[in-house]
Amino acid sequence: MPKAIVQSFGCRASQADGAGIEAALKERGYTAAEGAGAADLVVVNTCTVTRDADVDARRAIRGLRRDHPGARILVTGCYAQRAPHELTAIEGVTWVVGNSHKAAIAEIVTGGSEDYHGQVLAGEFPRDGKFAATPIGDARRDRTRPVLKVQDGCGNRCSFCVIPAVRGPSRSAPLERVVEQVRELAGRYSEIVLSGINLGRWGRDFASGMRFADLLRALLRDTAIERLRISSVEPMDWSDDLLRLVAEAPRIAAHVHAPLQSGSDAVLKRMFRKYRTRHYANRLEMARRLAPDAAIGADVMTGFPGETEAEFAETVRFVEEQPFTYLHVFTYSERPGTAAAARGDAVPMAVRRERTRVLRDMSERKNLEFRRGMAGKTLSAVTLAERGMALTTNYLKVELAAVREPNRMADVTIGGVRWAGGLWERGALAVI
Secondary structure: OOEEEEEEOOOHHHHHHHHHHHHHHHHOOOEEOOOOOOOOEEEEEEOOOOHHHHHHHHHHHHHHHHHOOOOEEEEEEHHHHHOHHHHHOOOOEEEEEEHHHHHHHHHHHOOOOOOOOOEEEOOOOOOOOOOOOOOOOOOOOOOOOOEEEEEEOOOOOOOOOOHHHHHOOOEEOOHHHHHHHHHHHHOOOOEEEEEEOOHHHOOOOOOOOOOHHHHHHHHHHHOOOOEEEEOOOOHHHOOHHHHHHHHHOOOEOOEEEOOOEOOOHHHHHHOOOOOOHHHHHHHHHHHHHHOOOOEEEEEEEEOOOOOOHHHHHHHHHHHHHOOOOEEEEEEOOOOOOOOHHHOOOOOOHHHHHHHHHHHHHHHHHHHHHHHHHOOOOEEEEEEOOOOOEEEEOOOOEEEOOOOOOOOOEEEEEEEEEEEEOOEEEEEEEEEO
């Protein structure tokens, strides 16, 4: 049987795409390759959200070419959609398949065109607006907490972001399909992560008037999954209904992630974001009031074009005031074709990186305070494949007192934060 390797980069939606590609290849007769040189097919599922993501993808392709000299190489994902001819120029690449054709990869690689170098399949997204998804299957048997993509694309036009151009318009997976997939996964996994490019927009393209909270209720009612975890949802989509559901349903992880990007209203306006800090703070205030122990996280960008010292200071103050338990801090990266990249007021890279350091330090402090506050509490957790570790409902990694079988739900009592050499070791909480 032919053997394949799929290597994915980027967000959870991209990871879900990669697992789906593996499953689709398996249906076509491929098995997973193990060890250098063993693959007949290498699939590189790329990200393009930053310049560094592009560099990482090119480096990975060359490395996989070196390790698997006899393999055919297919490059897909967001970079493949944005700049396919940059990738066909890399020696050894057989196919470049954009997101527009990603669902057909298994058919493409078994279609007899393996000797053609530089075949490009990237273009317009289907006009019917339908959600194209590859099968989930059982692509990675040793995996805990699989990611299920239920929405793709984005209708927002944030000035810094290239993703709408490479993912297409917002499209939702049909309710019946999601329920079917969760039922299938619930037989093997305790926790499933629901993901999407603009997840909170699920259902908006249906005539039924269904919303994301309705999808969650259907999954709670019609499947036996023990825990659903919601990935990132835009601030304006954290409705009162959704926040109350997360707080009241024990089978939904106590976890709210809402991208912030900036704590300065002036910067948010230049970013073309659809909210201001007062709206964002209102959502977090409600989340913390309804779920006092919930994880609350955000994405924050530093060094957006024109960001002054005063505007960055506004962000620092705003972040300090909010009940965040962690942050994902990103340094702004120019993306070709975006409105922000065309501005002439770039912030020096050294300044961007220093601002990133400041916010990451704040994130570590806030996260440590949150972990310390969990000492003595009993939390629901899912055991991980990582030996002796588990993840709590409120997104805290815990080190178990005794090794347990992975992929099982357990109640754990937190003993405290474990330190070693003055450093917060692995970000772990010790469990009694």
